[in-house]
Amino acid sequence: MVNYKDLGLVNTRDMFAKAVKGGYAIPAFNFNNMEQMQAIIQASVETSSPVILQVSKGARNYANQTLLRYMAQGAVEYAKELGCEKPQIVLHLDHGDTFETCKSCVDFGFSSVMIDGSSLSFDENVAVTKKVVEYAHKFDVTVEGELGVLAGVEDDVVAEEHTYTRPEEVEEFVRRTGCDSLAISIGTSHGANKFKPEQCTRNAEGMLVPPPLEFSVLEACEKNLPGFPIVLHGSSSVPQEEIATINKYGGAMKDAIGIPEDQLRRAAKSAVCKINIDSDSRLAMTAAIREVFALKPAEFDPRKYLGPARENAKKLYKHKILDVLGSANKL
Numbered sequence: 018m019v020n021y022k023d024l025g026l027v028n029t030r031d032m033f034a035k036a037v038k039g040g041y042a043i044p045a046f047n048f049n050n051m052e053q054m055q056a057i058i059q060a061s062v063e064t065s066s067p068v069i070l071q072v073s074k075g076a077r078n079y080a081n082q083t084l085l086r087y088m089a090q091g092a093v094e095y096a097k098e099l100g101c102e103k104p105q106i107v108l109h110l111d112h113g114d115t116f117e118t119c120k121s122c123v124d125f126g127f128s129s130v131m132i133d134g135s136s137l138s139f140d141e142n143v144a145v146t147k148k149v150v151e152y153a154h155k156f157d158v159t160v161e162g163e164l165g166v167l168a169g170v171e172d173d174v175v176a177e178e179h180t181y182t183r184p185e186e187v188e189e190f191v192r193r194t195g196c197d198s199l200a201i202s203i204g205t206s207h208g209a210n211k212f213k214p215e216q217c218t219r220n221a222e223g224m225l226v227p228p229p230l231e232f233s234v235l236e237a238c239e240k241n242l243p244g245f246p247i248v249l250h251g252s253s254s255v256p257q258e259e260i261a262t263i264n265k266y267g268g269a270m271k272d273a274i275g276i277p278e279d280q281l282r283r284a285a286k287s288a289v290c291k292i293n294i295d296s297d298s299r300l301a302m303t304a305a306i307r308e309v310f311a312l313k314p315a316e317f318d319p320r321k322y323l324g325p326a327r328e329n330a331k332k333l334y335k336h337k338i339l340d341v342l343g344s345a346n347k348l
């Protein structure tokens with residue numbers, strides 16, 4: 018049993034309260050390896066931003082939960098070494114699917130967990146979320162719940178359609194579970210193909226323009242839960258310049274499309290205080306690696322392609338913090 022406080026990590030409570038009041042959002046970046054972790058920490062230190070390092074089930078399968086936790090512990094020391102006196106780093110379980118998974122993360126030093134009961138019935142979702150909250154709060158670990166279903170791929174669960182969160186349910190859910198933040202569904206989705214072309218229009222240049230997010234649902238949720246921290250998953254913007262680089266150097270990403278950044282800026286000004294970004298980092302790294310492989314086919318030192326991938330991911334993280342979420346200088 019390890020408590021996150023002994024590792025120098027923090028939970029989300031104060032961070033979210035300040036973000037809701039201040040009209041900005043904390044970046045929640047997924048990490049699976051050392052290069053992503055380094056890029057996230059460098060970007061957050063250079064912008065003086067709090068940050069959430071999040072670990073999915075896929076990440077735990079790929080990299081091992083123990084290694085990822087030690088990397089997060091290392092991240093705190095790394096941030097200090099880079100000149101940040103008091104880093105605010107959360108280690109968060111992304112899309113926890115069972116009480117047991119959440120408990121194992123709490124016991125192992127995570128400072129925040131998500132229990133994703135969004136595919137269950139309302140009452141089942143309440144029951145499992147409440148159980149996680151009761152356990153996590155004993156150790157001052159904060160808990161994110163979810164109501165509403167995002168379209169797209171979440172680990173091995175594929176949802177064809179999203180079901181927007183029902184604003185009339187949010188107050189009861191939060192009251193009955195005691196969760197600290199709530200992920201809602203307003204039209205975002207996971208992955209790099211968030212909308213089918215037939216859901217989009219085309220602009221003058223022939224580029225796909227996605228339908229807008231359902232801000233009326235967000236506003237109604239905020240009205241029913243004044244000042245309560247709201248979370249948006251599936252919030253990558255799928256930068257078209259990265260897609261172009263990937264496709265120029267041998268990739269085949271068709272109709273990739275994300276959430277326009279102006280809509281995320283608008284959300285960040287509201288009670289949305291955590292914005293989840295994973296796919297954009299994957300795209301930034303893939304674009305950089307493909308470019309090296311295409312232009313320097315004799316290169317075989319992983320540092321020579323993972324290094325540029327890390328640099329490109331860092332550029333992306335800084336852009337999100339500085340130009341989209343508004344969390345710079347909030348340490």
Ligand code: G3H
Pocket residue numbers: 047073074075076111112170171172207208295296
């Ligand atoms: O919510 C989904 C995240 O992007 C994590 O995806 O399970 O492939 O790591 P993953």
Ligand code: 13P
Pocket residue numbers: 047111112206207208209249250251252253254293294295296297
């Ligand atoms: P993206 O696929 O849009 O990056 O979403 C990531 C996410 O929601 C992780 O929980």
Ligand code: ZN
Pocket residue numbers: 112207250251293
């Ligand atoms: Zn998610």
